[in-house]
Amino acid sequence: MFALSCLCYLLALASRARAKATTKAVVLFGDSYTDQSRQHSIANGTYPGKDYQEVFPPADTAADGGVQWPWYLGLYGNYTIWNYATGGAVCSNVLTPLNGEPDVIGGQTDWFIQDHVSNNGTKHQKLDMDPEEFVVIIYVGTNDVGLNSFVTDNQSATLSLADLAECQFQTLRNLYALGARRFIVNSMTPLQLTRLYSTDSAPTIYYPSPPHDGVAWNKRIFNFVHTMNTLLKNGVAALSQEWKGSATVEMFDTYALFEDMHNNPTQWFNGSIPANVTGHCHQCPDPTDFTQCGIGDCTLAERDSYMYWDELHPSEQTGRNLARQMWEKLTGSSKY
Numbered sequence: 001m002f003a004l005s006c007l008c009y010l011l012a013l014a015s016r017a018r019a020k021a022t023t024k025a026v027v028l029f030g031d032s033y034t035d036q037s038r039q040h041s042i043a044n045g046t047y048p049g050k051d052y053q054e055v056f057p058p059a060d061t062a063a064d065g066g067v068q069w070p071w072y073l074g075l076y077g078n079y080t081i082w083n084y085a086t087g088g089a090v091c092s093n094v095l096t097p098l099n100g101e102p103d104v105i106g107g108q109t110d111w112f113i114q115d116h117v118s119n120n121g122t123k124h125q126k127l128d129m130d131p132e133e134f135v136v137i138i139y140v141g142t143n144d145v146g147l148n149s150f151v152t153d154n155q156s157a158t159l160s161l162a163d164l165a166e167c168q169f170q171t172l173r174n175l176y177a178l179g180a181r182r183f184i185v186n187s188m189t190p191l192q193l194t195r196l197y198s199t200d201s202a203p204t205i206y207y208p209s210p211p212h213d214g215v216a217w218n219k220r221i222f223n224f225v226h227t228m229n230t231l232l233k234n235g236v237a238a239l240s241q242e243w244k245g246s247a248t249v250e251m252f253d254t255y256a257l258f259e260d261m262h263n264n265p266t267q268w269f270n271g272s273i274p275a276n277v278t279g280h281c282h283q284c285p286d287p288t289d290f291t292q293c294g295i296g297d298c299t300l301a302e303r304d305s306y307m308y309w310d311e312l313h314p315s316e317q318t319g320r321n322l323a324r325q326m327w328e329k330l331t332g333s334s335k336y
C-alpha cells in the first residue's frame, strides 16, 4: 500500500516536472523535409560537422524553396534549433543504402554527439543540455520507402518495413542512452498526394525514366505510408509504456495535418491566388533536363498558396503550418 502510493507520488512528481519543463531547444533528425542546408554543404565540399551554422536564403534555399520549418519552430517557440536533418537521408544506410548521406541512426546522431556529448562512450559521458529542456524530433521515411528503394523494389530481399520502423526506435534508444528524455516521432505524410507518387505515369524530374506505372506506384506508396505509420504508432506506444516515468515519447500526426491541409486548403494557404493543394509552384518543363527547372515557376506572391513546392517536397507555407502545430504540441495544445 505504502510502496504503491509512494511510487504514484514519484510518478506524479516526474510528470509534473515534465509538464513544467520549459523547452529551450529542439533537436531534429531527418531528410530533405527538414534539412535547411546540410546536404548542400556536403555537396559544396564543406563537411557540416561540429557547431555547423546553417545557410539560409538568399545564400541557399532548402528543398521547400525557401526556409525550412525548424527555423519557424524556433521563431514561434523561442527555441534553439539543432537541425541534423540531411537531404536525401534515410534512417539507416545499412538497411537502405541510397544516396550515402549521413543517416539518422549513424552520421546524424554522431553530429549530435560531437555537439553535445563529452566523453562519449565512457562512464564519464556527459550531455551539455538539461534532458527536460530539449525535445528530439525524428521525421524520416520518405526516401527509405521511395525511389530506388521499396517503391521500385530495389530493397534487399530480406528487408521489410518493420526493419525501417525498428531503425527509428533504435535511434530513440541510442539517444536515450546518451541522456535525451523527450521524444517526438513524426508520422509519414500522405505521399500519395505528391505529384511523384500520383497516379500520373508521365515522367517527372525525380524519375524521368524508365516509364513507370503511376497507378501501381500510387497504391504501393499508400500502403507503405499507412503500414509504416501503424508500425510507428504501435512502437511509440510500447516505448512510451516501457519508459513511463523516465522519458516521454509521442507521435506527431504529420499525416493527419497534411490531410487536413489538403482537405481544407483555404484555412492553411494564403498566397495571392486561390489555394492549390494538387499542383506545385516549382516547375521543370523538361523532366530530362534539370537546367530548365525554374522556368514557369509561380511568383513569390503566389508561393504561399501552394501546399507543395515541387513534385515531392512540401512548400514553405506547409512548413510554417507544421511548425505552428508542432509549437502547439510542445506547449500542450495541438490536436496532432
Ligand SMILES: *[C@@H]1O[C@H](CO)[C@@H](O)[C@H](O)[C@H]1NC(C)=O
Residues within 6 Å of the ligand: 037, 038, 040, 041, 044, 046, 055, 059, 060
Ligand atoms: C556553398 O559554397 C558557397 C561558396 O563558398 C557559399 O557561399 C555557400 O554558402 C555554400 N552553401 C552551403 C549550403 O554551404
Ligand SMILES: *[C@@H]1O[C@H](CO)[C@@H](O)[C@H](O)[C@H]1NC(C)=O
Residues within 6 Å of the ligand: 024, 078
Ligand atoms: C528566448 O530564449 C532565450 C534563451 O533561452 C532567453 O534568454 C530569452 O529570454 C527568451 N526570450 C523570450 C522573449 O522569451
Ligand SMILES: *[C@@H]1O[C@H](CO)[C@@H](O)[C@H](O)[C@H]1NC(C)=O
Residues within 6 Å of the ligand: 109, 110, 111, 113, 114, 120, 121
Ligand atoms: C560514441 O561512442 C560510441 C560507443 O563507444 C561509438 O560507437 C560512437 O562511434 C561514438 N560516436 C562518436 C561521434 O564519437
Ligand SMILES: *[C@@H]1O[C@H](CO)[C@@H](O)[C@H](O)[C@H]1NC(C)=O
Residues within 6 Å of the ligand: 148, 152, 153, 154
Ligand atoms: C532498381 O531496380 C531496377 C529493376 O530491377 C533496376 O533497373 C535499377 O537499376 C535498380 N536501381 C538501383 C539504384 O539499383
Ligand SMILES: *[C@@H]1O[C@H](CO)[C@@H](O)[C@H](O)[C@H]1NC(C)=O
Residues within 6 Å of the ligand: 270, 271, 272, 301, 304, 317, 320, 321
Ligand atoms: C502566410 O502566412 C504565414 C504565417 O503562417 C506568414 O508568415 C506569411 O508571410 C503569409 N504569406 C503571405 C503571402 O501573406
Ligand SMILES: *[C@@H]1O[C@H](CO)[C@@H](O)[C@H](O)[C@H]1NC(C)=O
Residues within 6 Å of the ligand: 276, 277, 278, 279, 280, 281
Ligand atoms: C494548381 O497548380 C498547377 C501548377 O501550377 C496548375 O496546373 C493547376 O491548374 C492548379 N490547380 C488549380 C485548381 O488551380
